[in-house]
Every structure is written in C-alpha cells, then in structure tokens.
Amino acid sequence: MNRRFLAALASGALFGAGLAVSSMTDRAVVLGFLDVFGQWNPTLAFVMGGAVLVTAFAFRLVLKRAAPAFGGEFRLPRREGVDVRLLAGAAIFGIGWGLAGFCPGPALVGVAAGLTDAWIFLPAMVAGSWLAGRITPP
Amino acid sequence: MGSIPITRSNFFMNDWAAGLAGGALIGLAAVLLLWSIGRIAGISSIASGALEGARNDRAWRIAFLVGMMVAGALALQFLPAPPRAQTGPAPLLLAAGFLVGFGTRLGNGCTSGHGVCGLGRFSRRSLVAVAVFMVCAMATTFVVRHVVVTVTASAP
Numbered sequence: 001m002n003r004r005f006l007a008a009l010a011s012g013a014l015f016g017a018g019l020a021v022s023s024m025t026d027r028a029v030v031l032g033f034l035d036v037f038g039q040w041n042p043t044l045a046f047v048m049g050g051a052v053l054v055t056a057f058a059f060r061l062v063l064k065r066a067a068p069a070f071g072g073e074f075r076l077p078r079r080e081g082v083d084v085r086l087l088a089g090a091a092i093f094g095i096g097w098g099l100a101g102f103c104p105g106p107a108l109v110g111v112a113a114g115l116t117d118a119w120i121f122l123p124a125m126v127a128g129s130w131l132a133g134r135i136t137p138p
Numbered sequence: 139m140g141s142i143p144i145t146r147s148n149f150f151m152n153d154w155a156a157g158l159a160g161g162a163l164i165g166l167a168a169v170l171l172l173w174s175i176g177r178i179a180g181i182s183s184i185a186s187g188a189l190e191g192a193r194n195d196r197a198w199r200i201a202f203l204v205g206m207m208v209a210g211a212l213a214l215q216f217l218p219a220p221p222r223a224q225t226g227p228a229p230l231l232l233a234a235g236f237l238v239g240f241g242t243r244l245g246n247g248c249t250s251g252h253g254v255c256g257l258g259r260f261s262r263r264s265l266v267a268v269a270v271f272m273v274c275a276m277a278t279t280f281v282v283r284h285v286v287v288t289v290t291a292s293a294p
Binding site: 016052056062088097100102117123 | 153154156157158159160161162163164165166167168169170171172173174175176177178179181182185186189190197198199201202203204205206207208209210211213214215217224225226228230231232233234235236237238239240241242243244245246247248249250252253254255256257258259260261262263266267268270271272273274275276277278279280282283284
C-alpha cells in the first residue's frame with residue numbers, strides 16, 4: 001500500500017466519522033432541517049458551517065503549494081459558469097434529497113451500518129447515476 | 139416519521155456541538171484529501187468514478203469509500219444516539235435514490251462536492267448549485283409533509 005492510498009483511506013475515515021458524529025446518517029435529522037415550516041432542526045446548518053469554515057480557510061493554504069504533498073497535481077473542477085445542466089442536476093438532486101433525506105455519503109455509510117432504508121435507496125442511486133452518465137457527455 | 143421531538147433545551151444541550159464537531163471532521167477530511175493527493179472530496183463523483191471511471195484512477199476512490207463506510211458504521215456503533223431505525227416506503231426510497239443519483243451526476247456534485255468543497259473554494263457554480271438543491275429539497279419536504287399529508291388526511 002502506498003501513501004496516496006493510505007491518505008485516501010484516512011480521509012474517507014474522517015469523513016465517515018464526521019457524518020456519524022453529526023447525525024447526518026439519520027434521515028430524520030436531515031428532513032428536520034429541510035422541513036423549515038415544521039419543527040425545524042438546525043443541526044445540518046452547523047454541520048455545513050463547521051465543514052465550510054475549515055475548507056474555506058485551509059483550502060487557500062493548501063492551494064498555495066505547487067503540487068499535492070504525495071505527488072500528482074491538483075485536480076480541481078474545470079467547468080466554469082452556470083448552465084442548464086448544472087441547474088437541472090441540482091434541482092433533480094434536491095427533489096430526491098427532500099423526498100428521503102439521504103444524500104450520497106450518508107446513504108453509503110447507512111449501507112455499511114445495515115440501515116434497511118439505505119439498502120433500498122443505494123441501488124436506485126447507482127442506477128440513476130449510471131443513466132445520467134449514459135445520456136450526457138462526460 | 140416517528141422521531142423524538144426536538145425541544146429548545148435538548149437541541150442546545152448537544153446537537154449544535156455535535157453538528158459543528160462532525161462538520162469540522164468532514165472539512166478536515168476534505169483538506170487532507172486535497173493536500174495529500176490533490177483531489178476534491180465529493181462523494182457522488184468519487185463513487186461514480188469508482189464504478190465507472192478510468193481503471194488507473196480507481197484505487198484511491200475505493201480506499202476513500204471503504205474508509206468512509208467502515209469508520210462511519212463503526213462510529214455509529216459507539217455513539218450514544220444511533221440512527222433511529224426507520225423504514226420509509228420502498229417506492230419513495232427508490233424514487234428518491236434514482237433522483238439523487240441522476241441529479242448529482244448531471245450537476246457534477248452533491249452536498250459534499252458543491253457544498254463542503256465548492257463553497258470552500260468560493261466557486262460561483264457551487265454556490266448556485268447549493269442554493270438550487272437546498273430550495274428544491276425544502277420545497278419537496280414541504281409538499282410531502284404539509285400538502286400530501288393534509289390532503290390525504292382530509293380525503294373522504
């Protein structure tokens with residue numbers, strides 16, 4: 001195992017632990033945030049806020065480097081500007097997220113944790129992604 | 139959804155701190171991945187690339203996903219409040235999963251790629267994407283919880 005592989009493993013582990021600690025694997029907590037006209041649960045705002053505080057500060061420092069620490073190059077999204085594809089994709093994702101309260105990370109952790117709902121959700125998610133990949137240019 | 143009611147006291151006792159701490163861990167994970175191998179921690183892209191991407195670019199994606207799934211599941215075992223067992227209707231979960239998979243692939247990102255990482259890079263595309271998926275998700279939840287339920291309850 002090389003260090004690039006280990007770094008990805010460690011990053012994933014931190015990410016998964018963060019999702020669990022912040023209850024983002026609990027659909028009820030996520031739907032509680034999305035339900036702004038019900039009994040609103042602000043937890044997700046703290047999660048997103050905590051995460052973006054860290055990335056907004058640290059990404060700037062990291063991107064001052066000429067290259068990543070373990071080799072290769074920085075691979076940042078190349079697309080620029082807002083287009084119909086972005087808007088449609090975000091809207092479709094939002095509708096699905098609002099229906100179930102699962103987004104991709106929590107659904108994957110939910111599968112590993114044996115949550116029945118995640119086991120139903122994930123195959124459909126993979127199918128949806130595959131179909132979108134088939135009908136759109138990369 | 140049968141869930142414990144959230145009151146002012148039980149939210150402010152712990153949920154905001156757990157949310158902030160968990161969020162910081164997620165942010166650190168994204169920083170570690172960018173610093174070490176130069177990649178964005180967007181789960182939908184990492185997952186679709188692990189299944190369908192270039193073969194020589196799959197190992198790190200699989201390592202990330204294994205780490206996330208194992209650590210997440212282990213953490214849930216030891217946390218004081220495990221996820222409440224819920225069983226939503228299967229057709230709704232299937233439709234939701236399909237839309238989430240389709241939409242994130244089409245829009246090149248989800249809550250992590252556009253949210254945690256895109257906002258952290260001050261990307262205008264990601265800011266727009268986050269605004270659109272948040273509003274659409276809130277509108278959908280509103281319809282499911284306050285329109286459909288009311289109409290169904292008042293039906294003869």
